[in-house]
Amino acid sequence: MTYLSREDCERLDREDPLAHFRNEFTLPDGVVYMTGNSLGAMPTKALARAQDVISRQWGVDLIKSWNVNDWFTLTTHIGDQIATTIGADAGEVVMTDSTGINLYKVLSAALTLRPERKKIVMEGSNFPTDNYMAQGLLKQLGSDYEIVFAEGDDITKAIDNSVAVVCLTQVHYKTGRLLDMQAITALTHEAGAISVWDLCHSAGALPVELNACDADFAIGCTYKYYNGGPGSPAFIFVAKRHQGKALQPLTGWWGHKAPFAFERDYTPADDIIQMLSGTQPILTMSVSEIGIEISARADMQQIRNKSLAMGDLMIRLIEEQCGEYGFEVISPKGDLRGSQVAMSHKEGYPIMQALITAGIMGDFRAPDTLRFGITPLYLRYVDLWDAIAELKNIMDTNRWQQAQYNQRHAVT
Numbered sequence: 001m002t003y004l005s006r007e008d009c010e011r012l013d014r015e016d017p018l019a020h021f022r023n024e025f026t027l028p029d030g031v032v033y034m035t036g037n038s039l040g041a042m043p044t045k046a047l048a049r050a051q052d053v054i055s056r057q058w059g060v061d062l063i064k065s066w067n068v069n070d071w072f073t074l075t076t077h078i079g080d081q082i083a084t085t086i087g088a089d090a091g092e093v094v095m096t097d098s099t100g101i102n103l104y105k106v107l108s109a110a111l112t113l114r115p116e117r118k119k120i121v122m123e124g125s126n127f128p129t130d131n132y133m134a135q136g137l138l139k140q141l142g143s144d145y146e147i148v149f150a151e152g153d154d155i156t157k158a159i160d161n162s163v164a165v166v167c168l169t170q171v172h173y174k175t176g177r178l179l180d181m182q183a184i185t186a187l188t189h190e191a192g193a194i195s196v197w198d199l200c201h202s203a204g205a206l207p208v209e210l211n212a213c214d215a216d217f218a219i220g221c222t223y224k225y226y227n228g229g230p231g232s233p234a235f236i237f238v239a240k241r242h243q244g245k246a247l248q249p250l251t252g253w254w255g256h257k258a259p260f261a262f263e264r265d266y267t268p269a270d271d272i273i274q275m276l277s278g279t280q281p282i283l284t285m286s287v288s289e290i291g292i293e294i295s296a297r298a299d300m301q302q303i304r305n306k307s308l309a310m311g312d313l314m315i316r317l318i319e320e321q322c323g324e325y326g327f328e329v330i331s332p333k334g335d336l337r338g339s340q341v342a343m344s345h346k347e348g349y350p351i352m353q354a355l356i357t358a359g360i361m362g363d364f365r366a367p368d369t370l371r372f373g374i375t376p377l378y379l380r381y382v383d384l385w386d387a388i389a390e391l392k393n394i395m396d397t398n399r400w401q402q403a404q405y406n407q408r409h410a411v412t
């Protein structure tokens, strides 16, 4: 095996067509940021946007801002930018609310399209909020509804013509495994069911082709790979053919056909606007546009190429440098992986704490998973090299055994 050097990584950075994007982000000195799959880094211009939206738009223009600063149309204006990154058309995506709330809305809407069927296929090991939201919805709908939980390769076996909706997350939050959206959506439609895709770990991280895959509904968040900022709102995709037909249950005035007519009764808008419920968090939404605009400008295929090269490199470095220490890479190799590398180790928690203290920011997911997000817009090949060199040092010196790294924090 030929060993890779730090100089090799520097050369890869010089040849990287995406390298210039790093200049658009502010990152602290001495930090290797590998948690962009949980909270993306700060685009430098976000600060000026926050200042403008607070001091000028709110402070001076006041309520006129709904019109003069386009606050009222921000949801679709940003939605259209997101659409370009996930293979959707203008008018098919709206930015609003949180991922969990949006899942509730689209799952309800999807079920109304198949009223005679009562089953939802989901993955039990998915990020829990998706399952929790579905369970809450089914409790309201009544006892004849059920969730059929399946895992990985068994998902396709669970899809038959008794299923109403297949609701899956394209990239698994823990392992990084990528599902075949094209094949699963085709199978879903053959069974006469409706597809709902959660894009939390794929939107902005790899080319997503919703319309080419004939997807029905999708949701996703913007504070991960889109670098929208903490708590930035999520998005909803509804294929044109379902708009005005599949109705969501949170029927607030923003989803009304004529919100400023102030009518007594609800009449849904017949386009993507119907997915809205009420007044949006304009400050955070406006700031999020900075990061989303960067993603819309980047070439998603270049992002994918770099992400895969980096992930494969990282796995190789772990095997070369830390092979003796009992790490098990649980992410798939090659293009079956999304944009993160996860590995398990029984001392994963203190090892991650020691890494974070040394400036290598990954995260830990119970019971034993160390996660490293790969964000090609601002992560360099040398960063990967430095991260694994630090990991090796932590293991060589048993630094992770120190008491300070073994105290659990609330957020891991």
Ligand SMILES: *Cc1c(COP(=O)(O)O)cnc(C)c1O
Pocket: 098, 099, 100, 101, 126, 127, 129, 130, 169, 173, 198, 200, 201, 221
């Ligand atoms: C990050 C993530 C969420 C986040 O949901 P919130 O409503 O923003 O808390 C939901 N689902 C998946 C699969 C995620 O990865």
